[in-house]
Amino acid sequence: MDYPWNFASVFANSDALLVGAIGTLRIFLICLVSGLSLGLFVGLARYSTRRALYIPASAFVEFFRNTPVLVQILWFYFALPMLVPFEISPLMAASLGISLNSAAFSAEIYRGGIQSIDKGQWEGARALGMTTAQAMRRIVLPQALKRMLPAMTNRGIEIFKMSTLASAVSYAEMLQQGKLIASLDYNPIEVYTVIALAFFVFLFPLVQATYALERKLRRSD
């Protein structure tokens, strides 16, 4: 194998890659915030004993956990506009698909985290006169979030990588831009190598930062 590596066209189009990187970051941030916060509400509803909350939340989780994100994105982009009276942009379709999927997965992490907290913590809080909502917000959730951090880190990494699925609806994120560059000189090897490395270079330090956060939170243990 003496393949003549040639990165010239990649570097010549680095501005296009930069546009892609911004697109990737945009999807990542939208889906991280909306997916994990929607997931909290769904997770709380899944934990609830009220059927009016529990049943729709469970249906939501099961539906979005058991259908592929790529299909959801394509559905939101191609099918949903026929049902609603407004345009769906590629960014909207991709963000909807990835956010709802992440909400479904993170809801299960929230629920598991909350359930892992000892019953005595609820009793300690209620014995002081706290309402269920106060006990959840002040006592149970802060401890549960700490335990959930490793699982949530995984979710974050998944969301970041799932952003590439937006290329299926031609949203200008990194993979989409890479495809375009690759088609100029027919050098997919160089382009996809650079893209893979770019993902790694971004994610690796981010994950290290969450390890540091975990260590910091562990101080009270």
Place this chain on the structure above:
Amino acid sequence: MTSTPNEPLLRIRDLHKQFGHNEVLKGIDLDVFPGDRIAILGASGSGKSTLLRCINFMETPSSGTIEIAGQTIGTALPERLGKQERRYTETELTRVRQRAGMVFQQFNLFPHMSALDNVTEGLRTVQKMSREDAILKARAQLDRVGLSDKASEYPSRLSGGQKQRVAIARALAMEPELLLFDEPTSALDPELVGEVLRVIRALAQESRTILLVTHEIGFAYHFANRVLFIADGQIYESGTPAEVLKNPRKKRTQDFLARHNEFNF
């Protein structure tokens, strides 16, 4: 709201508690007057902890009434199958729980908060007290249980006895009219029991109203003005410590005390 000395602070009538088909409390009647120090004894599974936990509604009574300072808690539901159930709203129960503070066997301190924050938490979140006032009050309570130097420590850095004293300070800070202790020393190493019992004794000397579920019979004898012996979900024998603990009249009380004294020397 305070009650006059001849009116009970707490009045329990025909209290029943069932877990599924298992009836744990089978009709408890009890009057607790201001300043009463009541020790509740009994074998494990007798229902003594459940009785205590019904008073601040950690457990919802299956039937019967609980009255605090003349005010019956909950509203009656239509009678069903001869059982009078009651409905309790969260708002009402949060108020009851502020009046009846509880200290648990397993402390139930909040591990993500320092000792001081454990004590200020209820003041801030429930009583909406300002941060400054809450800290002042919490420091005074930690001082009372002898832990002013541990205010900034997390529970994981405290011994069992220290944790339980923080839990007592946390309950006291809410200024409850009634203090419920649910086996406060049962999870402690023997050498740490004394420091907790001394704090409880000091509270008793302030003529607070206290209900204590315990296995420390010696302490019960010195601490209480009344002793209840619970067996099979009922108050089996009650009276002064001298009556119940020195000269028990009934067989099961005698057997229980004999078992407890088996290895005394």
